[in-house]
Amino acid sequence: MSKPIKLAILGLGTVGTGVINLINDNLDELKRRSGRDIIITEVGTRRQRDDIDASIIQNDDLMAVAASDNVDIVIEVIGGTTFAKDIIMHAIKHGKHVVTANKALLAEHGNEIFALAEANNVHVAYEAAVAGGIPIIKVMREALAANKVDWLAGIINGTGNFIMSEMRDTGRPFADVLKEAQDLGYAEADPTFDVEGIDAAHKLALLASIAFGIPLQFDKVYCEGITAITLQDVNYAEELGYRIKHVGFAVRRTNDKGEEGIELRVHPTLIPQDALLANVNGVKNAVLVNSHPLGQTLYYGDGAGAGATASAVMADVMDLVRVLGTDNSSQHGHHVPHLSFLPKQLSDTPILRAEQMITGYYLRVHAYDNPGVLADITRILSDAGINIDAILQKPAHKAGQVPIIILTLPVVESQMNLAIEKIEKLDAITDKVVRIRLDELA
């Protein structure tokens, strides 16, 4: 019988505890699939825990655990981008394979971390970092490896989707639902990462790199969260046959000169109610990938939570167990490149600036119900070359002001900015124009 595979878990919060539970529950499955005993030898924890097996060494010196001779694979689930980075670099330098759920760290420092891993002939696996339990990294790096990806669109933050779904279905207040998402273990340590779209932007940066073969560029992802979305807009969108979802888009575009660019954006967006992504609710995530020649494929499941995330962590461990079991465990043998494409083959295709992005729009304009105001607004839009798809004028709600809802066809953002500036200067307009993107891609 081969030697057991020895794991260290750094951080015993939601995910770390989920991994211990999974191993206890499914030990037999793991062994029958890998042919090896998989044992946790050490954990890195701030406080001693009396609810874990006495054979596991508990250590508050995480650096020592990461370099221990008693460990083959280091699982980093402490989160954050400073200490977690030091510790992963330390583990790599000590020849350990690493499994991490830390999308913030990889989105911001992945280029450096992956390069160090390659130089040290070890792997950094990160299935849990994107869309929780959905095996999207494996799918994109392996199952779709023969395809050229044109675009992908995904609901990739469980907390945000849970909040949006609950608010729409029950009218519960934002803060109340966020608290529940935290209690369920879905939210980040700092939940502004969830509700301001930062977590989704981290995940989109990772997905885009493996989809298009570009270096990680989190700083170029356009990012809007869900905090400005009101129930009023949710309801108007529903009246018009749309649902508002927080979606990440990575889209390859070619301009009329044949130059390629990539749109990377996360934001709330209206999508048709009968679209698949419109019906992904609660903590579920979904990623829709359009690739050539396969066409569209959709991946769906729990995007957060202890069990789902532990499933992804342990799927990576199982892959590494197989690598460790081969004679040649180096990247030249059985290793799928970290970003799916060979490091020297990553391309410098530019990421488009926000003003160059193309989407449709939902506009909510508040105006005094004067004769001609609607004509003025539609003239400004048509002068800017913007096609209107639908208009809804609601009854006056305060002091003779009417909300006017306009849906437009796709337009370059810079054009829409100019049109909105002109609309806001009209005398009859009382408030800033509310704008939410609308995307038929999803």
Ligand SMILES: NC(=O)C1=CN([C@@H]2O[C@H](COP(=O)(O)OP(=O)(O)OC[C@H]3O[C@@H](n4cnc5c(N)ncnc54)[C@H](O)[C@@H]3O)[C@@H](O)[C@H]2O)C=CC1
């Ligand atoms: N909760 C979820 O559903 C998912 C979480 N993730 C990622 O997994 C990672 C962990 O997330 P959670 O388990 O939810 O967080 P958590 O906050 O529940 O757990 C983190 C644990 O690490 C410990 N820790 C932090 N710094 C430490 C240090 N210096 N020494 C010892 N212990 C330390 C904390 O005390 C805590 O117990 C994060 O990177 C997160 O983004 C990824 C996918 C899903």
Ligand SMILES: N[C@@H](CC=O)C(=O)O
């Ligand atoms: N906070 C994240 C956890 C999983 O990545 C989320 O809610 O999606």
Ligand code: NA
């Ligand atoms: Na995943």
